[in-house]
Amino acid sequence: MGKSGKSKKKKLKVLIAASECAPFVKVGGLADVVGSLPKALEKINVDVRVVIPYYKEVQSSKFKVQSCNSKFKVKFGRAEEVGVYESRLPGSEVPIYFLENQKYLSGGGVYFSKDAFVSSQEEIRRFAFFSKAVVEFIKVSERKPDVVHCNDWHTGLVPGLIKSSKLGHSATVFTIHNLANQGFAELSILKNLNSITPESELIRWDAEDDNLDLMLQGVTAADVVSTVSPSYAKEILTPEFGEGLHQVLKAREARLFGILNGIDYQIWNPEMDQKIEFNYGLKEGPAGKVGNKIYLQKELGLTVNPEVPLIGVVTRLAEQKGIDILLEALKGILAFGAQLVILGVGDPKIEKELRIKNEELREKGSFKAIIRFDEELAHRIYAASDLFLMPSKFEPCGLVQIIAMRYGALPIVRETGGLKDTVEDAKTGFVFREYSAEALLEVVERAAGRFGVENIEFRQMISRAMQADFSWERSAGEYLQLYQRALEYKNLQSA
Ligand code: ADP
Secondary structure (H helix, E strand, C coil), rough: CCCCCCCCCCCCEEECCCCECCCCCCCHHHHHHHHHHHHHHCCCEEEEEEEECCCCCHHCCCCCCEEEEEEEEEEEEEEEEEEEEEEEECCCCCCCEEEECCCCCCCCCCCCCCCCCCCCCCHHHHHHHHHHHHHHHHCCCCCCCCEEEEEEHHHHHHHHHHHHCCCCCCCEEECCCCCCCEEEEEEEHHHCCCCCCCCHHHHHHHHHCHHHHHHHHHHHHHCCCEEECCHHHHHCCCCCCCCCCCCHHHHHHHHHEECCCCCCCCCCCCCCCCCCCCCCCCCHHHHHHHEEEEEEHHHHHCEEECCCCCEEEEEECCHHHCHHHHHHHHCCCHHCCCCCEEEEEEEEHHHHHHHHHHHHCCCCCCCCEEEECCHHHHHHHHHHHHEEECCCCCCCCCCCCHHHCCCEEEEEEEEEEHHHHCCEEEEEEHHHCCCCCHHHHHHHHHHHHCCCCHHHHHHHHHHHHHHHEEHHHHHHHHHHHHHHHHHHHHHHHHH
16 A cells, blocks of 8 residues: 555556557448557556557548657568657547558558458568567567557467567457458468467468468467457357357367457547537437438438438448348338438449449439448438448447447347347347348338337337447456456466
8 A cells, every 4th residue: 555545556558459540540340449448448547558550541641640769670571670650549648659661561551452351462461560560669669568469360470479579578368350351371471470480380280271370370379369249259169150260269268258349439429429410319319310311311312301211331341241131132121111321342342233223223312322431421321320230141249330329320230249249129229130131121121110200119219229338448347357367377378
């Protein structure tokens, strides 16, 4: 105890390494998580910092980023110079570091392919380089983290590099945000990673099929592994969802945890949201949404009619998201008298199909696909929609349905992964099981049948959905426990 009577507990030092962080750079939910979890950790007295690449997109953004006047070398084949820049996560004191290197990190977009599940060797080299740069960054930093928290394949090499570089002080946590994209590197990359010994058992075993799986490297080398919902943590132990890694994950089951993602209610709050036309809250309920709905109907050239149910979809256009059954069911959905708006970008095949649908249905005034990434429009769609569709084949957590609930748009979701953990059928949304256009149509019919601003049951559901609490406070505590567990495991190993 100190003189003040308060015990002065040493703050746990955590460094979170990832490929995206909102609001600086965002492709999907990973960015939301990396941009909001640290703010909740800061509130529970964790000394947390974030590190991502200094992409061109960040350099030309409106965010104030300063040089730290610090440079270090990374040996990746040739020695490359890396510069360090710094900013704070908006609304907090959390430092975020940006690592700059023209050759690997700071040219081109975030990912090199529009299809999230196809990673070119160029992209894989980028993140292998980033992983090495993160470890060198720790080496040259005065502040050595107790825990390094890595996220998805982009940082999958970090735990192994930390172990082999004798950075004995850092434990590692590896979080799987989406197992379907693993990052398969050609073996020639090993030459550039000289501090990971090619003789290591795990590398030899992984390399037997002539590639290095960077997700597998993270899963096997980290002190503990987590994923973003309890249900997905169970599902990935099965061949159906394990993406070829279920046995490896099963072998690490005692160290595998599922922690549900939260959202940042400072950003996602219809009462304060500056990106929407008419602010509203629980008090106004569905009536508060009507102005936003009419505004969006006008903006997108839909028939202006607040009496028809408006269904929103905001998604990466990837096979995972169930766009195939959605397109199959599309005409049926519109036949219920509903309107459907899709905002998405991604797989060029799906983009093309959506453009065709836009043409085919142009006259009807009930369908519109907008093919781009547009943060502001996404907010307007959440605020305007009565229902929100997420028919995912699999879903590690999903944030869209959580955001939709806060905006009083009832989610229609398939019973899988985090969707199962967050939406309660007939209470806060609508849930269907079978992955088929028929099952989707059935549930949309049920939901559209319930719609009606004056319908008491519908109003009650909206009120429950808007009050459902998926803030980070709860999950941040679980991450703190996870970090402590990682330290215990690491200490056991080095004892
Ligand atoms: P995933 O991480 O698989 O993409 P999530 O549901 O976890 O899916 O998170 C998606 C996030 O990305 C949400 O914040 C959603 O609003 C946002 N988003 C997805 N597509 C777009 C888009 N085209 N424009 C704007 N925001 C988008």
